[in-house]
Amino acid sequence: xxxxxxxxxxxxxxxxxxxxWFLLRYLFPRVEFDRDFLKAISPYILIGIFMRLLVDVHFxxxxxxxxxxxxxxxxxxxxxxxxxxxxLYLSSHLKxxxxxxxxxxxxxxxxxxxxxLFSHLTHPERIxxxxxxxxxxxxLVYIPSRYFRxxxxxxPENLAIIFAHLLDGCATFIxxxxxxxxxxxxxxIYLISLAGDSAIIMVPVKLVVILLVLxxxxxxxxxxKDKDELLYRVIKITIFILGIGPGLRDTLLPALTx
Numbered sequence: 001x002x003x004x005x006x007x008x009x010x011x012x013x014x015x016x017x018x019x020x021w022f023l024l025r026y027l028f029p030r031v032e033f034d035r036d037f038l039k040a041i042s043p044y045i046l047i048g049i050f051m052r053l054l055v056d057v058h059f060x061x062x063x064x065x066x067x068x069x070x071x072x073x074x075x076x077x078x079x080x081x082x083x084x085x086x087x088l089y090l091s092s093h094l095k096x097x098x099x100x101x102x103x104x105x106x107x108x109x110x111x112x113x114x115x116x117l118f119s120h121l122t123h124p125e126r127i128x129x130x131x132x133x134x135x136x137x138x139x140l141v142y143i144p145s146r147y148f149r150x151x152x153x154x155x156p157e158n159l160a161i162i163f164a165h166l167l168d169g170c171a172t173f174i175x176x177x178x179x180x181x182x183x184x185x186x187x188x189i190y191l192i193s194l195a196g197d198s199a200i201i202m203v204p205v206k207l208v209v210i211l212l213v214l215x216x217x218x219x220x221x222x223x224x225k226d227k228d229e230l231l232y233r234v235i236k237i238t239i240f241i242l243g244i245g246p247g248l249r250d251t252l253l254p255a256l257t258x
Contacts, residue, residue, distance in 0.1 A: 004069075004184055008069070011070055019077055020238065023234065024234065027084070031084065033233045036098070037099065040098070040102040041084075041102070042106070043106025043109070044079055045076075045241060046110055046248075047079070047106065047113060048073060048245065050113045050117050051067050051072055052067065052249055053249055053256065054113065056253055080106070083102035084102050087101030117252075122256065124255055125255075126255040127252060130171035131251065133166075134167040137170070138162055141153060141162060141211070142159065157236060162207075164240050164247055166207060167248070167251060168247035168250060169206030170203055171247055172199050173198075173199040173200050175254050179254045179257070181250075181253070181254070183199070188202060191205060210243070217235060
């Protein structure tokens with residue numbers, strides 16, 4: 001795939017902003033942003049990640065239109081939206097919760113993709129190293145937050161976001177330093193070079209940045225609580241996906257190589 005260019009970032013940010021605008025304008029007036037919605041979209045997050053990994057193991061040829069950034073995200077968002085609209089339509093006729101349909105459709109797509117992906121699994125033990133490291137650091141964040149009563153870093157959804165970005169940083173460190181992988185993004189490449197060609201720098205950087213971002217989001221939410229509850233939730237799930245996507249990819253990829 002190579003290193004991302006400035007134009008790639010501009011395109012991806014533009015697509016992300018358009019998707020968020022579309023969801024806020026057209027989807028969420030009809031669908032509550034709640035646990036049912038998260039259940040409905042959960043398979044599609046994994047579909048996007050696993051399809052990208054199948055490109056990494058050369059099962060698919062690289063094609064920006066549908067299986068690498070930004071195409072893979074556009075494809076999975078479209079699949080998710082179509083299944084959500086089908087679910088909303090059928091739920092009124094079948095008298096079932098709407099999320100059953102998109103969740104079921106997502107599983108039908110995800111299962112064969114998962115089967116093909118894990119058939120390439122050659123070093124399963126490598127999956128656990130970044131997971132253990134990320135959980136250990138998360139624990140070191142949680143304990144002081146309990147002791148000093150920092151409530152925002154004790155909330156389950158914020159802990160999930162912190163873990164997602166820690167996983168990305170830990171997986172990048174392990175894959176780069178120990179398995180010979182390279183970095184694709186411009187800022188991490190610069191930071192790694194500053195650290196003497198060691199990706200260990202990505203762990204504290206990721207942690208500090210995500211803690212600061214969460215603090216600012218929670219502070220903003222406290223001030224605008226009555227006006228922007230939906231936007232607040234959408235921002236947080238977006239930040240989680242932006243962490244867990246590359247985090248899972250970087251965690252799984254070393255286990256899929258010979």
